Amino acid sequence: MLRIAYLLESTELSGGAQVALIQAEALARRGHRVTVVSPQAEPKWLRLSRARFERASFRESQALGEAQIRVATFWTTVAPALEGSRGPVFHLCQGYEGSFAIYAGQQGAIEAAYASPTHKLAISATLAARLTSMGRGPVQNVGQVFEVGDFRPGREREIAQPPEIIVVGQYDTDIKGVDVALQGLKIVKERGVAFKLRRISTTPAHEVEKQSGLVDEYHWHLPRERMPFAYRSADVFIGPSRSKEGFGLPVLEALATGLPCLLSETPTHREIAGEAAWYFPDGDPEGLAEALPHLWTEPARARAREQGPRVASRFDPAIVAERLEKAFLDGLGGGQALQVSGG
Numbered sequence: 001m002l003r004i005a006y007l008l009e010s011t012e013l014s015g016g017a018q019v020a021l022i023q024a025e026a027l028a029r030r031g032h033r034v035t036v037v038s039p040q041a042e043p044k045w046l047r048l049s050r051a052r053f054e055r056a057s058f059r060e061s062q063a064l065g066e067a068q069i070r071v072a073t074f075w076t077t078v079a080p081a082l083e084g085s086r087g088p089v090f091h092l093c094q095g096y097e098g099s100f101a102i103y104a105g106q107q108g109a110i111e112a113a114y115a116s117p118t119h120k121l122a123i124s125a126t127l128a129a130r131l132t133s134m135g136r137g138p139v140q141n142v143g144q145v146f147e148v149g150d151f152r153p154g155r156e157r158e159i160a161q162p163p164e165i166i167v168v169g170q171y172d173t174d175i176k177g178v179d180v181a182l183q184g185l186k187i188v189k190e191r192g193v194a195f196k197l198r199r200i201s202t203t204p205a206h207e208v209e210k211q212s213g214l215v216d217e218y219h220w221h222l223p224r225e226r227m228p229f230a231y232r233s234a235d236v237f238i239g240p241s242r243s244k245e246g247f248g249l250p251v252l253e254a255l256a257t258g259l260p261c262l263l264s265e266t267p268t269h270r271e272i273a274g275e276a277a278w279y280f281p282d283g284d285p286e287g288l289a290e291a292l293p294h295l296w297t298e299p300a301r302a303r304a305r306e307q308g309p310r311v312a313s314r315f316d317p318a319i320v321a322e323r324l325e326k327a328f329l330d331g332l333g334g335g336q337a338l339q340v341s342g343g
Contacts, residue, residue, distance in 0.1 A: 005063045005064045011040040019123065022046075035051065064084075096246070119331050151256035153309060167200070171209055239262070240264050261308070278300070
């Protein structure tokens with residue numbers, strides 16, 4: 001049994017926090033003592049049953065003091081994970097934050113975190129290759145975790161008239177590409193094609209969205225348990241994330257429910273969805289507008305229902321937990337050079 005501690009800076013609903021929590025739970029199911037440590041309260045949107053949760057500052061955490069393995073889950077948690085560590089420290093990389101516009105003013109600190117003596121873990125082969133090319137290797141790809149749960153196809157139904165489209169993500173986060181989706185949908189609307197747009201985000205509607213005249217429904221902080229119903233009641237999912245996005249969990253959610261998915265043509269999206277989705281050129285609203293009508297057809301719906309759930313099932317948390325366990329054991333066997341003394 002390994003004593004493992006995950007450092008989670010924020011427990012607010014987000015894809016990054018969800019991945020860390022699911023990893024912790026999957027490792028606990030393998031018999032390890034896993035604790036998620038955060039200065040914030042235990043999340044109510046995803047309950048832990050096997051893994052433990054400790055609300056404490058990183059410096060005062062009992063679990064961190066006892067851990068054989070520490071896992072930093074964001075660049076800001078790398079330094080606290082290294083401080084006082086007596087064993088190997090792992091950095092779970094879900095995207096290179098140094099390329100995000102929102103963190104432009106913190107570039108130096110981000111680069112310092114990635115240059116720190118940690119074992120890097122990536123959630124996709126695309127991200128692992130990118131970090132390696134940047135000189136941040138070695139990087140091990142452990143894969144993404146996705147719990148299918150209720151994310152399954154619903155009963156077959158007729159295409160809504162007009163068709164209903166779902167777009168998930170924050171408008172003001174450049175890597176999400178929501179602005180590209182809205183520009184493409186504006187073109188579609190100007191061509192006289194009717195549709196209904198449902199937006200889902202963890203932040204309130206942006207003023208640009210409010211004034212666009214495109215959004216029919218806006219759901220802010222939709223509970224996680226309601227997301228399967230949101231997908232099953234839609235006709236098309238648009239995933240416009242840019243190439244810098246680490247991994248978009250909503251894509252897997254939509255695929256698992258058998259929803260036709262129109263995705264930006266990026267290496268990550270190809271790695272996730274393969275031939276189970278349709279694609280438009282990354283960042284190209286015109287390309288989106290051209291491709292969209294092909295997805296609300298019966299052949300497209302049949303293909304999505306057949307291939308989407310199969311593709312999504314590849315991201316089993318149990319498989320990732322086995323890879324993580326091996327990485328941790330390897331780190332314990334040869335991790336002495338990476339130890340950092342406290343103080």
